[in-house]
Amino acid sequence: MIRFRKAIPCLAAPCLAATALLASLATAAQAAEWRGWNIHKPGYPNTVAMDKFAELLDQKSGGKITLKMFHSGTLGTQPDAIEQVRIGGLEIGNFNLGPIGPVAPEANVVSLPFIFRDMGHMHRALDGEAGDRISAGMAEKGLVALAWYDSGARSFYNSKKPIETPADVSGMKVRVMNNDLYSGMIAALGGNPSPMAFSEVYQSLKTGVVDGAENNWPSYESTGHFEVAGYYSLSQHLIIPECVCINATVYDGLSDADKALVKAAARESATLQRELWAKRAETSREKVIQAGVKFNDIPDKAAFQEAMQPVYDKYLGDNPDLKPLVELIKGTK
Numbered sequence: 058m059i060r061f062r063k064a065i066p067c068l069a070a071p072c073l074a075a076t077a078l079l080a081s082l083a084t085a086a087q088a089a090e091w092r093g094w095n096i097h098k099p100g101y102p103n104t105v106a107m108d109k110f111a112e113l114l115d116q117k118s119g120g121k122i123t124l125k126m127f128h129s130g131t132l133g134t135q136p137d138a139i140e141q142v143r144i145g146g147l148e149i150g151n152f153n154l155g156p157i158g159p160v161a162p163e164a165n166v167v168s169l170p171f172i173f174r175d176m177g178h179m180h181r182a183l184d185g186e187a188g189d190r191i192s193a194g195m196a197e198k199g200l201v202a203l204a205w206y207d208s209g210a211r212s213f214y215n216s217k218k219p220i221e222t223p224a225d226v227s228g229m230k231v232r233v234m235n236n237d238l239y240s241g242m243i244a245a246l247g248g249n250p251s252p253m254a255f256s257e258v259y260q261s262l263k264t265g266v267v268d269g270a271e272n273n274w275p276s277y278e279s280t281g282h283f284e285v286a287g288y289y290s291l292s293q294h295l296i297i298p299e300c301v302c303i304n305a306t307v308y309d310g311l312s313d314a315d316k317a318l319v320k321a322a323a324r325e326s327a328t329l330q331r332e333l334w335a336k337r338a339e340t341s342r343e344k345v346i347q348a349g350v351k352f353n354d355i356p357d358k359a360a361f362q363e364a365m366q367p368v369y370d371k372y373l374g375d376n377p378d379l380k381p382l383v384e385l386i387k388g389t390k
């Protein structure tokens with residue numbers, strides 16, 4: 058028979074000190090050191106806001122949760138980083154919902170061209186039931202959305218000519234983010250879609266590998282794309298939100314109090330991001346126009362919207378169960 062020794066009470070000073078040391082080591086081992094991915098450069102609204110998120114996490118958790126941010130896409134392309142956060146190679150990412158779409162069909166709903174009428178409509182949809190369904194779809198795929206960031210409206214730009222009607226896109230080679238919906242969108246306008254990593258677009262525009270691309274004012278400006286593609290046409294065909302996302306297993310492993318703290322920090326950073334975004338959208342627009350960009354409005358977008366029917370048909374054909382979500386968003390006032 059095995060006999061256990063009785064536990065000896067720890068009363069002597071050296072023993073107490075050792076116990077305290079062990080306890081502090083255990084806390085250090087529990088202290089989470091997260092790594093975060095962001096594609097944007099220093100000074101960009103998302104970069105500033107993600108740094109704020111890191112600062113708030115540290116502050117609110119009393120140093121128990123720290124986040125080291127890696128900006129400028131130094132940890133790889135966005136599709137790769139999304140995969141890393143899903144499988145736990147990284148804990149945190151600021152992702153555009155565009156490249157999340159191929160992973161989570163619910164999230165892809167925001168990539169249907171013209172689904173949102175304007176930024177206000179997008180905010181109301183995301184803050185309501187539609188946002189809950191999108192989050193649930195993402196969580197099932199390993200990504201918990203802690204907060205939503207703004208990313209404005211994406212419009213076409215190119216090195217050839219102003220785009221006024223769908224016929225102007227016809228025959229153009231246009232870079233898109235990795236998502237079949239965007240390739241379908243360009244094909245529906247008669248153009249040639251070219252899915253490509255964000256970091257490769259400048260050189261591709263410069264050397265003529267592609268004629269154009271599409272993005273919001275701040276990204277058009279911060280990447281220098283305006284220097285090599287000087288026509289910006291206000292199609293505003295996509296209003297895609299972004300998330301501060303965390304690996305689902307890491308999030309599920311937190312106590313309720315820590316979950317609340319992490320969400321609060323992310324939401325506070327989102328308030329800052331949205332303020333900075335609104336300002337940056339203005340200053341970026343002014344900067345590129347001053348630099349000589351030829352900008353045209355497209356007041357009547359009906360022809361572009363009608364041309365998108367095949368994109369909706371394909372999405373709903375592949376995901377018939379998501380029709381109510383599309384209708385929920387369209388019906389959101």
Ligand code: BDP
Pocket residue numbers: 096135152153208234254255271272273276
């Ligand atoms: C920017 C998004 C970024 C995308 C980029 C792109 O903020 O996440 O990677 O567009 O076009 O607006 O790839």
